[in-house]
Amino acid sequence: MVTTQVHASDQHEAMARPRPSDTLSLAAWTIAARVVDPEIPVLTIEDLGVLRSVKVTSDAVAVTLTPTYSGCPAMDAMRDDVLGVLTAAGYQNVSVRLVLSPAWTTDWMSEIGKAKLREYGIAAPTGHATVRGSGPAGPIRLKMAVKCPRCSSLNTRELARFGSTSCKSLYECRDCLEPFDYFKVL
Amino acid sequence: MTDDTVNIDSAEADADNHGHVAVDVTTLDAELIEGPSVATADIAEYALWLGDDSLILAQQLGAWISRAPELEEDVALGNVGLDLIGHARSLLHYAGTATNRSEDDLAYWRTEPDFRSLHIVEQPNGDFAHTIARQFIVSHYLFELYSRLRASADATLAAIAAKAVKEVDYHRDHSKQWVLRLTQGTDESRRRMVTALSDLWPYVEEIFRDDPLIERLEGIAVRPSSLRPAFDAAIAPVLAEAELEIPRGFVASGGGRTGKHSEHLAFLLAEMQVLTRAHPGASW
Numbered sequence: 064m065v066t067t068q069v070h071a072s073d074q075h076e077a078m079a080r081p082r083p084s085d086t087l088s089l090a091a092w093t094i095a096a097r098v099v100d101p102e103i104p105v106l107t108i109e110d111l112g113v114l115r116s117v118k119v120t121s122d123a124v125a126v127t128l129t130p131t132y133s134g135c136p137a138m139d140a141m142r143d144d145v146l147g148v149l150t151a152a153g154y155q156n157v158s159v160r161l162v163l164s165p166a167w168t169t170d171w172m173s174e175i176g177k178a179k180l181r182e183y184g185i186a187a188p189t190g191h192a193t194v195r196g197s198g199p200a201g202p203i204r205l206k207m208a209v210k211c212p213r214c215s216s217l218n219t220r221e222l223a224r225f226g227s228t229s230c231k232s233l234y235e236c237r238d239c240l241e242p243f244d245y246f247k248v249l
Numbered sequence: 250m251t252d253d254t255v256n257i258d259s260a261e262a263d264a265d266n267h268g269h270v271a272v273d274v275t276t277l278d279a280e281l282i283e284g285p286s287v288a289t290a291d292i293a294e295y296a297l298w299l300g301d302d303s304l305i306l307a308q309q310l311g312a313w314i315s316r317a318p319e320l321e322e323d324v325a326l327g328n329v330g331l332d333l334i335g336h337a338r339s340l341l342h343y344a345g346t347a348t349n350r351s352e353d354d355l356a357y358w359r360t361e362p363d364f365r366s367l368h369i370v371e372q373p374n375g376d377f378a379h380t381i382a383r384q385f386i387v388s389h390y391l392f393e394l395y396s397r398l399r400a401s402a403d404a405t406l407a408a409i410a411a412k413a414v415k416e417v418d419y420h421r422d423h424s425k426q427w428v429l430r431l432t433q434g435t436d437e438s439r440r441r442m443v444t445a446l447s448d449l450w451p452y453v454e455e456i457f458r459d460d461p462l463i464e465r466l467e468g469i470a471v472r473p474s475s476l477r478p479a480f481d482a483a484i485a486p487v488l489a490e491a492e493l494e495i496p497r498g499f500v501a502s503g504g505g506r507t508g509k510h511s512e513h514l515a516f517l518l519a520e521m522q523v524l525t526r527a528h529p530g531a532s533w
Binding site for chain 2: 130132133134135136162163164165166167168192222223224225226227229233247249
């Protein structure tokens with residue numbers, strides 16, 4: 064029983080963070096993985112699951128990223144930053160491509176990333192995406208309570224579904240009375 | 250007056266001097282799936298249909314920023330528009346692969362008869378209720394469309410749809426909440442919502458009309474008429490809760506898919522394209 068669970072979570076992690084198996088590519092991955100989201104600078108592109116592949120060949124490095132939201136303007140900055148850090152580390156002919164498939168989901172956000180997000184004052188996504196990129200759309204709309212990142216109260220309410228960036232909505236805590244951002248499930 | 254303004258003024262004075270406006274060139278060289286993919290002429294035309302719908306609707310929603318009834322709505326409609334711009338960029342980029350044109354070539358350098366948008370997305374923003382009625386209809390349609398398009402035999406269209414469907418789900422919910430809030434609010438808000446739905450409803454028919462192109466894209470495109478039952482089923486409970494009846498009356502002629510547009514599109518395009526056309530090649 065336990066082994067199958069571990070296996071499933073390993074598989075999930077391999078999907079969220081498909082680290083390359085060869086040493087050269089992994090070294091470049093580790094450098095690219097340090098690039099942060101310009102809007103939420105505590106999260107790296109690796110924490111988010113936005114970094115999809117890094118491949119080092121004899122004369123070039125090819126990196127693949129996936130956008131969080133289709134129109135997210137932060138993607139341009141992340142791409143430029145990946146080019147920047149790898150070039151600064153001495154790599155030549157670095158190219159960055161954006162891929163849409165498989166579609167990004169908040170389910171790929173790492174546990175470390177979620178903890179950093181809470182510490183930064185943004186509530187991390189709760190539960191799992193119901194509308195999946197592939198397969199039938201789940202009919203279940205389970206709404207889980209969002210925990211206030213300041214006082215941990217579950218007595219919170221949504222003020223606006225759309226927040227300061229595509230990925231966030233605006234909440235308020237009814238105990239400590241502070242408004243806060245919530246990274247919504249996608 | 251800033252330096253930028255001076256540059257633009259001097260560029261206008263000298264028709265050949267367009268280059269000074271450029272500040273930074275960032276292009277979306279997004280490969281949509283692994284490996285390069287080039288659309289066939291028919292698939293490009295279909296991608297243009299869907300891309301133009303999103304592009305025109307996004308342009309409309311952008312006009313609400315700083316004018317919505319509350320700050321949260323400025324942000325919400327802006328975010329919805331941003332998602333739609335994202336879908337439009339992917340779809341137009343793909344459409345352009347067939348004729349070696351960029352997404353910007355398609356957005357800024359086509360004229361009205363070359364656009365393929367549906368009449369409903371061209372309808373004016375009107376009051377807030379009209380915008381909500383338009384969002385309610387279009388986002389419910391798009392959700393059903395992209396849900397089905399995920400299974401397209403064309404891998405690029407399937408990838409775009411799989412990405413878009415999750416975002417459109419939020420748009421759908423946003424419009425639904427407002428339909429309920431306006432119909433159950435004051436007499437005035439209810440009156441406006443009822444009027445808006447009856448003004449927009451004549452344009453619903455065109456959304457689900459099958460164009461001959463569809464016959465050539467079996468398994469790749471989604472047959473519009475096949476989406477109607479799911480659309481009707483999705484909006485019925487909301488209309489029931491809102492105590493709204495489906496308006497009866499005339500059906501608009503449509504024709505957007507063949508380049509016959511309502512009187513509103515040309516004005517919208519003029520505003521959307523003016524900067525690019527005044528300063529060809531400029532980027533920002």
